[in-house]
Amino acid sequence: MKKTETGIFVLFILQILCLGTAHSADSPSATFKEELSKQEEIFRSKEGRVPEGYTIDRTLEDYAQTLSSDFDSALANLGPKDRWLDIGAGKGNAILDYYTPDYDLNHLQGHARRGEKAKAVAISVEDRRTPLWHQTAASLVPSQIQYFFEKRVRDYSLGELGRFQVITDLLGGFSYTDELSVFLEKVLGFLELKGTFYTLLQDVNSQEGTNRPFYANSPYLTEISNADDSEVKVCVWLKRITCVEVSCELKAQWKPPIEVYRIHKVCDEVSVPALVRMHYQAGTPPERRYRLRN
Numbered sequence: 016m017k018k019t020e021t022g023i024f025v026l027f028i029l030q031i032l033c034l035g036t037a038h039s040a041d042s043p044s045a046t047f048k049e050e051l052s053k054q055e056e057i058f059r060s061k062e063g064r065v066p067e068g069y070t071i072d073r074t075l076e077d078y079a080q081t082l083s084s085d086f087d088s089a090l091a092n093l094g095p096k097d098r099w100l101d102i103g104a105g106k107g108n109a110i111l112d113y114y115t116p117d118y119d120l121n122h123l124q125g126h127a128r129r130g131e132k133a134k135a136v137a138i139s140v141e142d143r144r145t146p147l148w149h150q151t152a153a154s155l156v157p158s159q160i161q162y163f164f165e166k167r168v169r170d171y172s173l174g175e176l177g178r179f180q181v182i183t184d185l186l187g188g189f190s191y192t193d194e195l196s197v198f199l200e201k202v203l204g205f206l207e208l209k210g211t212f213y214t215l216l217q218d219v220n221s222q223e224g225t226n227r228p229f230y231a232n233s234p235y236l237t238e239i240s241n242a243d244d245s246e247v248k249v250c251v252w253l254k255r256i257t258c259v260e261v262s263c264e265l266k267a268q269w270k271p272p273i274e275v276y277r278i279h280k281v282c283d284e285v286s287v288p289a290l291v292r293m294h295y296q297a298g299t300p301p302e303r304r305y306r307l308r309n
Protein backbone atom coordinates (compact mmCIF):
# COMPACT_ATOMS: atom_id res chain seq x y z
CA MET A 16 0.00 0.00 0.00
CA LYS A 17 1.28 3.42 -0.87
CA LYS A 18 0.48 6.75 0.73
CA THR A 19 -0.20 9.59 -1.66
CA GLU A 20 0.29 13.16 -2.86
CA THR A 21 -0.70 15.51 -0.31
CA GLY A 22 0.79 13.95 2.56
CA ILE A 23 2.17 17.49 2.25
CA PHE A 24 -0.99 18.31 4.15
CA VAL A 25 -2.71 15.01 4.79
CA LEU A 26 -1.33 11.52 4.55
CA PHE A 27 -3.79 9.36 2.74
CA ILE A 28 -3.89 5.88 1.34
CA LEU A 29 -5.56 5.81 -2.06
CA GLN A 30 -7.34 2.55 -2.71
CA ILE A 31 -6.95 2.80 -6.45
CA LEU A 32 -3.20 2.40 -6.14
CA CYS A 33 -3.68 -1.09 -4.79
CA LEU A 34 -5.73 -2.23 -7.76
CA GLY A 35 -2.90 -2.81 -10.15
CA THR A 36 0.75 -2.21 -10.86
CA ALA A 37 2.15 -1.00 -14.14
CA HIS A 38 5.58 -2.17 -15.19
CA SER A 39 8.24 -0.85 -17.48
CA ALA A 40 8.11 0.39 -21.08
CA ASP A 41 4.35 0.64 -20.95
CA SER A 42 4.08 3.04 -23.87
CA PRO A 43 0.97 2.23 -25.91
CA SER A 44 0.23 -0.92 -23.93
CA ALA A 45 -3.05 -1.86 -22.34
CA THR A 46 -1.46 -1.32 -18.92
CA PHE A 47 -0.55 2.24 -19.73
CA LYS A 48 -4.01 2.97 -21.10
CA GLU A 49 -5.54 1.49 -17.98
CA GLU A 50 -3.37 3.71 -15.78
CA LEU A 51 -4.29 6.78 -17.83
CA SER A 52 -7.94 5.98 -17.45
CA LYS A 53 -7.57 5.55 -13.66
CA GLN A 54 -5.79 8.90 -13.60
CA GLU A 55 -8.61 10.46 -15.58
CA GLU A 56 -11.09 9.15 -13.00
CA ILE A 57 -9.14 10.97 -10.31
CA PHE A 58 -9.17 14.22 -12.33
CA ARG A 59 -12.90 13.90 -13.03
CA SER A 60 -13.93 12.91 -9.51
CA LYS A 61 -17.03 14.83 -8.53
CA GLU A 62 -17.27 17.20 -5.57
CA GLY A 63 -17.74 15.13 -2.44
CA ARG A 64 -16.14 12.07 -4.07
CA VAL A 65 -12.68 13.53 -4.67
CA PRO A 66 -10.02 11.09 -3.37
CA GLU A 67 -8.74 12.48 -0.09
CA GLY A 68 -5.17 12.65 -1.37
CA TYR A 69 -6.18 14.80 -4.34
CA THR A 70 -6.03 18.36 -2.94
CA ILE A 71 -7.67 21.02 -5.07
CA ASP A 72 -8.16 23.95 -2.73
CA ARG A 73 -4.77 25.21 -1.57
CA THR A 74 -4.61 28.87 -0.69
CA LEU A 75 -2.12 31.45 -1.91
CA GLU A 76 -0.56 31.27 1.53
CA ASP A 77 0.01 27.53 0.95
CA TYR A 78 1.69 28.38 -2.36
CA ALA A 79 3.94 30.97 -0.72
CA GLN A 80 4.93 28.58 2.06
CA THR A 81 5.61 25.69 -0.30
CA LEU A 82 7.22 27.11 -3.45
CA SER A 83 10.65 28.81 -3.61
CA SER A 84 10.96 31.59 -1.07
CA ASP A 85 11.02 34.39 -3.68
CA PHE A 86 7.68 33.40 -5.22
CA ASP A 87 5.74 35.63 -2.82
CA SER A 88 7.68 38.78 -3.75
CA ALA A 89 7.79 37.88 -7.47
CA LEU A 90 3.97 37.81 -7.48
CA ALA A 91 3.67 40.94 -5.33
CA ASN A 92 5.92 42.85 -7.73
CA LEU A 93 3.85 42.09 -10.84
CA GLY A 94 2.22 45.16 -12.38
CA PRO A 95 -1.14 45.52 -14.17
CA LYS A 96 0.41 44.70 -17.55
CA ASP A 97 1.95 41.46 -16.27
CA ARG A 98 0.43 37.99 -16.31
CA TRP A 99 0.46 34.99 -13.94
CA LEU A 100 -0.35 31.44 -15.05
CA ASP A 101 -1.30 28.81 -12.46
CA ILE A 102 -1.04 25.35 -14.01
CA GLY A 103 -3.18 22.73 -12.32
CA ALA A 104 -5.11 25.35 -10.41
CA GLY A 105 -7.82 23.09 -8.95
CA LYS A 106 -10.49 25.43 -7.56
CA GLY A 107 -8.31 28.43 -8.36
CA ASN A 108 -8.17 29.52 -4.72
CA ALA A 109 -4.62 30.89 -5.01
CA ILE A 110 -5.74 33.27 -7.76
CA LEU A 111 -8.87 34.26 -5.83
CA ASP A 112 -6.75 35.06 -2.76
CA TYR A 113 -4.54 37.34 -4.87
CA TYR A 114 -7.56 39.51 -5.64
CA THR A 115 -8.70 40.00 -2.03
CA PRO A 116 -8.16 43.24 -0.05
CA ASP A 117 -6.39 41.08 2.54
CA TYR A 118 -3.69 40.31 -0.02
CA ASP A 119 -2.89 44.01 -0.36
CA LEU A 120 -2.90 44.54 3.40
CA ASN A 121 -0.36 41.75 3.75
CA HIS A 122 1.72 42.76 0.74
CA LEU A 123 2.47 46.44 1.05
CA GLN A 124 5.65 45.76 -0.93
CA GLY A 125 4.88 46.30 -4.62
CA HIS A 126 1.47 47.82 -3.85
CA ALA A 127 2.08 51.11 -5.69
CA ARG A 128 3.43 49.28 -8.74
CA ARG A 129 0.71 46.66 -8.70
CA GLY A 130 -2.18 49.06 -9.00
CA GLU A 131 -4.91 46.96 -10.57
CA LYS A 132 -2.85 43.78 -10.33
CA ALA A 133 -1.61 41.35 -12.92
CA LYS A 134 -3.97 39.30 -15.03
CA ALA A 135 -4.20 35.69 -13.93
CA VAL A 136 -4.97 32.51 -15.85
CA ALA A 137 -5.84 29.17 -14.26
CA ILE A 138 -5.51 25.87 -16.13
CA SER A 139 -7.02 22.61 -15.00
CA VAL A 140 -7.94 19.37 -16.75
CA GLU A 141 -11.36 19.44 -15.10
CA ASP A 142 -13.59 22.42 -14.33
CA ARG A 143 -13.34 23.04 -10.58
CA ARG A 144 -14.65 26.60 -10.61
CA THR A 145 -16.69 27.52 -7.55
CA PRO A 146 -19.47 30.11 -7.07
CA LEU A 147 -16.75 32.36 -5.56
CA TRP A 148 -14.69 32.08 -8.76
CA HIS A 149 -17.68 33.15 -10.90
CA GLN A 150 -18.56 35.96 -8.50
CA THR A 151 -14.98 37.29 -8.43
CA ALA A 152 -14.60 37.07 -12.22
CA ALA A 153 -17.86 39.00 -12.67
CA SER A 154 -16.68 41.74 -10.29
CA LEU A 155 -13.43 42.33 -12.23
CA VAL A 156 -12.84 43.71 -15.71
CA PRO A 157 -13.40 41.04 -18.39
CA SER A 158 -10.44 38.62 -18.77
CA GLN A 159 -8.74 39.87 -15.61
CA ILE A 160 -8.96 36.29 -14.37
CA GLN A 161 -9.57 33.37 -16.73
CA TYR A 162 -10.06 29.66 -16.13
CA PHE A 163 -9.27 27.22 -18.95
CA PHE A 164 -10.16 23.56 -18.66
CA GLU A 165 -10.66 20.33 -20.63
CA LYS A 166 -7.23 20.50 -22.28
CA ARG A 167 -3.74 19.65 -20.99
CA VAL A 168 -0.95 22.23 -21.08
CA ARG A 169 0.58 20.46 -24.10
CA ASP A 170 -2.63 21.11 -26.10
CA TYR A 171 -2.48 24.91 -25.86
CA SER A 172 -0.76 27.12 -28.41
CA LEU A 173 1.15 30.30 -27.67
CA GLY A 174 -1.59 32.15 -29.57
CA GLU A 175 -4.23 30.86 -27.14
CA LEU A 176 -2.41 31.49 -23.87
CA GLY A 177 0.24 34.13 -24.59
CA ARG A 178 3.24 34.66 -22.32
CA PHE A 179 3.55 35.07 -18.56
CA GLN A 180 6.03 36.67 -16.15
CA VAL A 181 5.23 34.18 -13.40
CA ILE A 182 4.09 30.58 -13.82
CA THR A 183 3.24 28.33 -10.88
CA ASP A 184 2.53 24.62 -10.68
CA LEU A 185 1.89 23.27 -7.20
CA LEU A 186 1.24 19.56 -7.64
CA GLY A 187 -0.41 20.30 -10.98
CA GLY A 188 0.67 19.22 -14.47
CA PHE A 189 4.38 18.94 -13.63
CA SER A 190 3.58 16.25 -11.06
CA TYR A 191 0.79 14.56 -13.04
CA THR A 192 1.77 14.60 -16.72
CA ASP A 193 2.87 11.39 -18.41
CA GLU A 194 5.07 13.43 -20.82
CA LEU A 195 7.40 15.33 -18.52
CA SER A 196 9.86 16.82 -21.03
CA VAL A 197 7.13 17.77 -23.54
CA PHE A 198 5.20 19.41 -20.71
CA LEU A 199 8.19 21.41 -19.49
CA GLU A 200 9.25 22.60 -22.93
CA LYS A 201 5.71 23.82 -23.51
CA VAL A 202 5.60 25.65 -20.16
CA LEU A 203 8.93 27.36 -20.80
CA GLY A 204 7.56 28.49 -24.16
CA PHE A 205 4.77 30.31 -22.28
CA LEU A 206 7.32 32.04 -20.03
CA GLU A 207 8.45 35.58 -20.83
CA LEU A 208 12.14 36.28 -21.01
CA LYS A 209 13.28 36.97 -17.41
CA GLY A 210 10.13 35.25 -16.21
CA THR A 211 10.17 32.47 -13.60
CA PHE A 212 8.48 29.09 -13.31
CA TYR A 213 7.91 27.93 -9.72
CA THR A 214 7.18 24.28 -9.16
CA LEU A 215 8.06 21.18 -7.14
CA LEU A 216 8.07 17.41 -7.09
CA GLN A 217 7.28 15.17 -4.19
CA ASP A 218 9.45 12.24 -3.12
CA VAL A 219 12.31 12.50 -5.63
CA ASN A 220 16.02 11.90 -5.09
CA SER A 221 17.19 15.39 -4.27
CA GLN A 222 20.19 17.23 -5.64
CA GLU A 223 22.06 16.51 -2.38
CA GLY A 224 20.98 12.87 -2.37
CA THR A 225 20.32 13.03 1.36
CA ASN A 226 16.78 11.62 1.26
CA ARG A 227 15.56 8.10 0.50
CA PRO A 228 12.23 7.00 -1.04
CA PHE A 229 9.56 7.99 1.47
CA TYR A 230 7.65 4.71 1.45
CA ALA A 231 9.44 1.49 2.35
CA ASN A 232 9.93 -0.84 -0.61
CA SER A 233 8.76 1.81 -3.08
CA PRO A 234 10.74 3.81 -5.61
CA TYR A 235 10.87 7.60 -5.69
CA LEU A 236 7.71 9.00 -7.28
CA THR A 237 9.56 10.45 -10.30
CA GLU A 238 12.77 8.84 -11.53
CA ILE A 239 14.97 9.47 -14.57
CA SER A 240 17.76 7.26 -15.87
CA ASN A 241 20.34 7.17 -18.64
CA ALA A 242 20.18 4.50 -21.34
CA ASP A 243 22.54 2.35 -19.21
CA ASP A 244 20.07 2.61 -16.28
CA SER A 245 22.31 4.90 -14.22
CA GLU A 246 20.35 7.54 -12.33
CA VAL A 247 19.86 11.13 -13.48
CA LYS A 248 18.53 13.25 -10.65
CA VAL A 249 15.59 15.49 -11.58
CA CYS A 250 17.58 18.57 -10.57
CA VAL A 251 20.49 17.52 -12.79
CA TRP A 252 18.10 17.00 -15.72
CA LEU A 253 16.59 20.46 -15.14
CA LYS A 254 20.04 22.04 -15.05
CA ARG A 255 20.74 20.63 -18.52
CA ILE A 256 17.95 22.72 -20.04
CA THR A 257 19.35 25.53 -22.16
CA CYS A 258 18.49 29.20 -21.58
CA VAL A 259 17.32 28.78 -17.98
CA GLU A 260 18.84 29.19 -14.53
CA VAL A 261 17.65 26.51 -12.15
CA SER A 262 17.74 26.24 -8.39
CA CYS A 263 16.62 23.17 -6.49
CA GLU A 264 15.85 23.11 -2.78
CA LEU A 265 15.01 20.04 -0.74
CA LYS A 266 12.37 20.53 1.95
CA ALA A 267 13.21 17.44 3.91
CA GLN A 268 10.76 18.15 6.73
CA TRP A 269 7.72 17.75 4.47
CA LYS A 270 6.04 14.37 4.53
CA PRO A 271 6.79 13.14 1.90
CA PRO A 272 9.80 15.41 1.32
CA ILE A 273 9.54 17.79 -1.63
CA GLU A 274 12.13 19.35 -3.87
CA VAL A 275 11.11 22.85 -4.99
CA TYR A 276 12.36 24.28 -8.28
CA ARG A 277 12.86 27.83 -9.45
CA ILE A 278 13.39 27.97 -13.22
CA HIS A 279 14.30 31.41 -14.53
CA LYS A 280 14.33 32.03 -18.29
CA VAL A 281 17.37 33.96 -19.52
CA CYS A 282 17.17 33.50 -23.31
CA ASP A 283 14.72 32.22 -25.87
CA GLU A 284 16.44 29.11 -27.26
CA VAL A 285 15.10 26.77 -24.62
CA SER A 286 15.71 23.09 -25.22
CA VAL A 287 14.67 20.45 -22.70
CA PRO A 288 16.55 17.10 -22.84
CA ALA A 289 13.89 14.70 -24.12
CA LEU A 290 12.60 11.90 -21.90
CA VAL A 291 10.98 8.65 -22.90
CA ARG A 292 8.27 7.40 -20.56
CA MET A 293 9.01 3.92 -19.21
CA HIS A 294 6.38 3.62 -16.50
CA TYR A 295 3.28 5.46 -15.33
CA GLN A 296 1.08 4.37 -12.47
CA ALA A 297 -1.99 6.42 -11.60
CA GLY A 298 -2.06 8.12 -8.22
CA THR A 299 -2.06 11.40 -6.38
CA PRO A 300 0.43 12.07 -7.85
CA PRO A 301 1.26 9.20 -10.21
CA GLU A 302 4.47 7.17 -10.04
CA ARG A 303 6.61 7.85 -13.16
CA ARG A 304 9.84 6.56 -14.62
CA TYR A 305 11.63 8.03 -17.62
CA ARG A 306 14.75 7.37 -19.67
CA LEU A 307 16.80 10.12 -21.28
CA ARG A 308 16.49 9.86 -25.06
CA ASN A 309 19.94 8.91 -26.47
Ligand SMILES: C[S@@+](CC[C@H](N)C(=O)[O-])C[C@H]1O[C@@H](n2cnc3c(N)ncnc32)[C@H](O)[C@@H]1O
Nearest residue numbers: 071072073103105139140141167168187188191
Ligand atom coordinates in the same frame (compact mmCIF):
# COMPACT_ATOMS: atom_id res chain seq x y z
C1 LIG B 1 -3.96 17.96 -7.05
S1 LIG B 1 -4.69 19.25 -8.02
C2 LIG B 1 -3.74 20.66 -7.43
C3 LIG B 1 -4.60 21.91 -7.40
C4 LIG B 1 -3.95 23.16 -6.83
N1 LIG B 1 -2.67 23.46 -7.42
C5 LIG B 1 -3.82 23.05 -5.35
O1 LIG B 1 -2.70 22.91 -4.87
O2 LIG B 1 -4.85 23.09 -4.67
C6 LIG B 1 -4.00 18.93 -9.63
C7 LIG B 1 -4.42 19.90 -10.71
O3 LIG B 1 -3.57 19.73 -11.84
C8 LIG B 1 -4.35 19.64 -13.01
N2 LIG B 1 -3.55 18.95 -14.05
C9 LIG B 1 -3.03 17.73 -14.01
N3 LIG B 1 -2.34 17.46 -15.15
C10 LIG B 1 -2.43 18.57 -15.92
C11 LIG B 1 -1.93 18.94 -17.20
N4 LIG B 1 -1.18 18.11 -17.92
N5 LIG B 1 -2.25 20.17 -17.68
C12 LIG B 1 -3.00 21.02 -16.94
N6 LIG B 1 -3.48 20.73 -15.71
C13 LIG B 1 -3.21 19.52 -15.21
C14 LIG B 1 -5.60 18.96 -12.55
O4 LIG B 1 -6.64 19.11 -13.46
C15 LIG B 1 -5.83 19.72 -11.23
O5 LIG B 1 -6.41 20.96 -11.48
